[in-house]
Amino acid sequence: MVERSPILTAICHLILIGGIVLVCLPLYFAFIAGSLTMQEVQQVPMPWLPGTHFLENVATAWSKVNFGQLLVNSFIVSIGITVGKVAISLLSAFAITYFRFRFRLLAFWLIFMSLMLPVEVRIVPTYESVANAALPIQWIIDGLNLSGLWETLTGYHVEIALEWNMLNTYQGLILPLIASASATFLFRQFFLTVPEELLEAARLDGASAMRFFWTILLPLSRSNIVALSIILFLYGWNQYLWPLLFTTDKDMATAVIGVKNLIPRSDTEPAWNVAMSGALLTMLPPVLVVLVMQRWFVRGLVDSSK
Amino acid sequence: MVARTHEPGLKQAHFRTAGLPALLLLPQLLILLFFFFIPSIRALMQAFLLADPFGATVHFVGFDNFKALFESESYRNSIWITVQFTLAQNILTIVVALILAFATDRVVRFQSxxxxxxxxxxxIAPVIAGVMWAFLFNPAVGPVAFLIKSFGIAWDPNRNGGDAMLLVVLAASWKHICYDYIFLVAGLLAVPRSLMEAAAVDGAGPIKRFFQIALPLLGPTLFFLTTMNFVYGFFETFAIIDAVTHGGxxxxxxxLxxxxxxxxFINLDLGSSAAQSVLLMSFALLLTLLQFKYVERKVNYSI
Incomplete structure (x- = not known):
């Protein structure tokens, strides 16, 4: 601060308190609603203080949409996305910054292009790819007329039909969300700042490429990996469109989808109390991550959008 | 082998083997092939084809799908709705974030x-943000809706389109203000203290300094945030719409x-949907190119 002006400082505190009220208002009412019975939540006006039925509502949500299983699914999917994306990004960033090979620039641009299109704009075709991931291979077989070839060679007629359905599987929920290069670029930028001497020294000591990667590059990247992992965990946990489309089996859905199924519609009973308790339960893990690891989270956010 | 030659994006000290990097790149490229390139190419193909919902007959129709789109009342309506929604969301988000960032920059106590x-x-997931706002403004049980009605104002987002739009704009902005806020706080922190002090000596008050020094220096950040807000408004608010209004x-x-x-997925009009995907893709491409312009300016942040 350049000068002291107590009035402006007081106004700033008021503004920030206003901001906090704005952030907390929906959360507070969600908590109140989540702790009332269904009759109490119908009252107009609603009570301003929490009731005593929170755990009861959680139990109802738990049995209504099998919340325990959904939370497990959410953990598996978001950790799968985090680990998967960090792993493939580290390897490919290592390849395009530390190796000189013929198709380096081509590989670079292929990865680079994927940054340009968000998942949401290719919803329908990606759905088809996940419903049958073997389809492109089928095209190759049909295109080369392999079954006709087999028939002329052996005299037997064989239909080759491949199917690899990933709907309602964890890999179907995880893999399409790993397919973007943002993390690769983050690591590439970081690798470019690593001192050149490290590799030269490692070479002198006789280290192979992979040994250099494991013992020098990976430990150096640790803080970047942590920061990015937080962002990816939140991204995975809060996914909505993918799980909505890819899971027709209710027990394979994620917690966020479970909350969506708890929202009262005009033709269902207005169980806002159960919906809110489910919503609070679902937001707890990511909120805890942000609160506990705030510094890392801010860093990851700023880094990953560069 | 370690060689020293200069090539952009390559370390000066690097390896020259070919097999290993191919192996390292394989997982990334395979995933991109299956879940990025093939779907994108298929969207392009489908946009120029007409198929019945069961995929029994398919034929090439050129730009017919696009023509039909622009002739359809509902698509033009959807474009107009999207423009209103993203603009309102963008302005609300960035103004509130700026005010909060300015205040944060001024206070010392309780800042963190x-x-x-x-x-x-x-x-918090967009859909959960949507659920909470839908509850606050629910005409039957919502406490805020009760407050609005007690002033004698009619309020029903289930019937009135304007109310529904206001509700999704509020929910979408609430979820996204924090993003702009982080970048603006970082940006304000990076404004050189010496500039502020010099201006203060010349008699410029805090508000004047903010508008005449900090805001112009934040220009590139604001530009970046505006494009990011559009990306968010265009693509990521799907969950909020689906949870709160179902598009109604x-x-x-x-x-869009x-x-x-x-x-x-509901009307099973794949050709039209694919043509819409292609249009959205071109728009996303445009936004990305805008972002690259920002990256070129190499704005420096440190937190």
Missing amino acids: AYKGVILLPYA PAGATNI VYKVYQDG
């Missing part, structure tokens, strides 16, 4: 506590990305 709470909505009432909140989903 304020920051911590204001950042929270980032952790009567298409009043049916933004929601319409792609509706036409593709």
